[in-house]
Amino acid sequence: MEFFEQNQMYIVMLIVLVTWFGLLGFLIKLDRQVKKLEELLKK
Numbered sequence: 001m002e003f004f005e006q007n008q009m010y011i012v013m014l015i016v017l018v019t020w021f022g023l024l025g026f027l028i029k030l031d032r033q034v035k036k037l038e039e040l041l042k043k
Helices: 002-006 008-042
Strands: none
Touching: 002 008
16 A cells, blocks of 8 residues: 555546546547448438
């Protein structure tokens, strides 16, 4: 438990960073899917 008490801020920052990268990856994937759908609708 001593590790968590001393490095609490770094652990929170790591969780926030992982969350932001996950959200960014999801948005990029969603953007690609929307572009594919738009191309299909144009045809």
